[in-house]
Amino acid sequence: MQHPTSAASDDVRLTWAGQDDPVTWADGRLQWGPSAPVTLAETGRHGDGPATGRVVHGVGHDVLAHLADLEPGTARLVYMDPPYNTGRTFNAYRDREPRSLWLSMMRQVLTATRTLLRPDGSVWIHLDDREVGRVRMLADEIFGEDNFVADVVWERKHKPSFTHAQIAQVTDHILVYGADRSRLAAFSTGEKVEPRRVPLHNTGNTIGVLTFPAGSVELGSDRFIPAGDMSSDNVTTELLDGIEVVGGRNVAEFRMRGPFRWSQERLDAELDAGTVIRCARTPLRPNAITGSGGRTWTTLFTAATGMATNEAAREHSKALFGGDGFDTPKPEELVARIIRATTDPGDLVVDPFAGSGTTAAVAHKLGRSWLTVEASAAVLEGFTLRRLQAVIAGRDPRGASLEVTEQAAQSLPPGMSVRQSRLAAQWVAQLARTGAFDGADAASVTAVVEHLQTLASTSRTRLRYDGGGAFTTWRAAA
Numbered sequence: 001m002q003h004p005t006s007a008a009s010d011d012v013r014l015t016w017a018g019q020d021d022p023v024t025w026a027d028g029r030l031q032w033g034p035s036a037p038v039t040l041a042e043t044g045r046h047g048d049g050p051a052t053g054r055v056v057h058g059v060g061h062d063v064l065a066h067l068a069d070l071e072p073g074t075a076r077l078v079y080m081d082p083p084y085n086t087g088r089t090f091n092a093y094r095d096r097e098p099r100s101l102w103l104s105m106m107r108q109v110l111t112a113t114r115t116l117l118r119p120d121g122s123v124w125i126h127l128d129d130r131e132v133g134r135v136r137m138l139a140d141e142i143f144g145e146d147n148f149v150a151d152v153v154w155e156r157k158h159k160p161s162f163t164h165a166q167i168a169q170v171t172d173h174i175l176v177y178g179a180d181r182s183r184l185a186a187f188s189t190g191e192k193v194e195p196r197r198v199p200l201h202n203t204g205n206t207i208g209v210l211t212f213p214a215g216s217v218e219l220g221s222d223r224f225i226p227a228g229d230m231s232s233d234n235v236t237t238e239l240l241d242g243i244e245v246v247g248g249r250n251v252a253e254f255r256m257r258g259p260f261r262w263s264q265e266r267l268d269a270e271l272d273a274g275t276v277i278r279c280a281r282t283p284l285r286p287n288a289i290t291g292s293g294g295r296t297w298t299t300l301f302t303a304a305t306g307m308a309t310n311e312a313a314r315e316h317s318k319a320l321f322g323g324d325g326f327d328t329p330k331p332e333e334l335v336a337r338i339i340r341a342t343t344d345p346g347d348l349v350v351d352p353f354a355g356s357g358t359t360a361a362v363a364h365k366l367g368r369s370w371l372t373v374e375a376s377a378a379v380l381e382g383f384t385l386r387r388l389q390a391v392i393a394g395r396d397p398r399g400a401s402l403e404v405t406e407q408a409a410q411s412l413p414p415g416m417s418v419r420q421s422r423l424a425a426q427w428v429a430q431l432a433r434t435g436a437f438d439g440a441d442a443a444s445v446t447a448v449v450e451h452l453q454t455l456a457s458t459s460r461t462r463l464r465y466d467g468g469g470a471f472t473t474w475r476a477a478a
Contacts, residue, residue: 014137016100023104025059025375029094030101035062036478046385047392047470053364054371055388057380058476060352061105063373064112066476067350075116076347079338079359081126081330082106091327092355092379099131106135109352110142116350117179122149122342125175126330132173139177149176149184154334155302156310174301174338187341188294198288200277201235202261209240209257210264212250212286216271219245220280230283235259239284256284297341301334304423308333316398317356320390326356326383332399335362343368357384361391365400365465373476385473394467403464425452 024035038058045051056063060080067074083095085102097105113123123143127135132151140148152174160168178184200210219225225243237258244251262270271277276289301307308331316332317325335358339349345367351359354374363370374380390396429449431437437445 012137013141014103014134016103018100018104019107021104023061023101023108025062028376030097030105032101035059038062038066038476038478040066040474040476042472043475044473045470046389046473047468049468049470051470051472052369053360053388053469053471054474055354055357055360055380055384055471056371056373056474056476057375057377058373058474059375060373061108061112063476064109064116064350064352067371068112068115072115073118074348075113075350076118076121076343077339078113078117078121078123078350078352079126079335080109080113080123080352081355081359082109082353084128085131086128091324092383093327093376099134102131103134103138107138107142110139113350113352114142114179119180120183120185121179122184123177123179124152124338124342125177126154126172127175128172129169132175136175139175143177143179147178147181149178149181150299151175152299152301155300155307158303158309158311186294186296189297190340191295195289197278198261198290200260200262200267200286200288201237201258203234203259205259205261207236207257207259208263209255210260210262210267211253211255212267212277213271214252215249216253216277217250217286218248218276218278218280219243219250220248222246222248225282225284230256230258230285232283235285237283256286262288297337301337304426306333307331307337313358319398320387320396321356321383329356330358332358332362332365335359336366336400339363339366339368354384355379357387360384360471361387361396362400364388364391364469364471370471388471392467392469392471397463397466401463401465402461404461421452425449428452 018032021032022034024031024033026033040056040058040063043057060082082105083093083097083102085095085097085099087096110123110125117123123139125135125139136148136151154172154174155170156172157170160170222245225239225245227239227242230237230239235258237256240255240257241253243254270288277286278289279286298305303309310329310331312333313329313331314325317329319325339362343349347368349359349363349368349370351370351372354360354372356379357372360370360372372384374384387396428445432445432449
């Protein structure tokens with residue numbers, strides 16, 4: 001499926017030796033050379049009932065290219081956590097390739113991903129800081145700069161290792177692109193946001209005239225409001241036209257003169273977007289009611305936002321596989337946040353680098369259809385399939401199997417969520433440690449922090465998924 005793109009600037013483009021040459025997989029590693037077209041053959045089935053997932057033994061870029069031909073425009077989300085090309089060798093895989101070879105592989109994967117995505121779909125590309133800059137340029141070229149959404153920063157660990165000579169590394173990057181960004185929904189936290197009142201008058205702004213179209217302002221009870229001076233001690237303003245109010249709204253357009261924070265163009269755009277303008281009393285002070293609806297995630301996925309780290313992922317991996325587990329797992333909580341924010345139940349989630357099977361496991365637990373691909377037979381048998389069999393058998397009551405509901409221990413101030421109370425406690429405590437409240441009563445500051453912590457201290461955890469469902473296994477063959 002073709003999606004609109006805006007190509008990267010012609011005079012700024014990433015180039016490398018062999019960039020137009022194909023990459024294949026042979027003898028357990030990437031190599032230069034063309035791959036034969038693949039077909040998929042079903043090899044097995046696990047679980048009961050309709051199968052909602054597919055595990056494919058094959059090479060990610062070959063399988064995605066095949067699916068892009070057969071099933072274009074079907075994936076709502078592609079989350080990829082490729083080998084970072086760190087130069088290291090892990091127990092489960094080799095993470096050292098010539099950069100040119102690695103980049104060519106990523107180009108093939110991203111090109112196939114673009115065709116596979118639905119128009120309202122997105123791709124999340126998980127990397128560390130070694131290759132993220134080059135992949136950003138590559139993805140700009142493939143998806144178009146206008147379809148870049150964000151560079152999400154994930155706090156991958158709490159305890160820095162200090163192996164870097166200059167600075168401790170504790171974060172990863174997740175580059176986000178839309179197939180067509182204009183068709184992407186907001187990435188919601190699921191948290192409701194209380195409406196906020198924004199006065200249109202703002203003393204100190206340049207005096208101007210705003211025209212309010214017929215029916216655009218909520219004015220309360222039906223009446224006639226005569227034109228005239230609407231000033232008060234701190235605002236000088238004038239209603240230039242009388243207003244007949246019927247059904248709580250202005251029958252005809254009217255004008256006001258005053259120091260407004262919005263231009264006419266901004267007012268018109270806000271009204272077109274559905275912003276409510278309310279002005280129930282005289283003297284008239286129009287207010288924009290904004291911010292109602294759902295809260296969206298920021299680009300910081302940190303402990304302060306309730307995000308798990310690699311430490312938690314490793315503990316989960318050890319519980320699943322024994323011993324040291326998989327070398328580089330991602331926490332289910334991270335993948336669950338992405339899947340919940342970008343998809344609806346039943347949508348297709350694709351992962352071309354299965355590894356220990358985190359993406360497939362989370363997608364299954366959250367009721368999405370899914371497809372995951374793994375090139376290594378050893379990883380597939382030793383980790384991916386073992387995990388997914390445990391998931392459907394109900395032997396993995398962790399991560400996305402759990403639902404944590406936060407409830408305030410006491411009544412919160414209007415408009416404040418439990419998460420906001422927790423963040424406020426952290427910020428006030430940090431400010432106190434840096435001396436921002438020096439001179440204030442220390443006991444009072446401590447009491448404020450403790451009160452906010454108490455408000456945010458209650459949470460409930462329940463098991464929301466305890467097994468069930470089915471998936472099929474496939475093999476990609478030339």
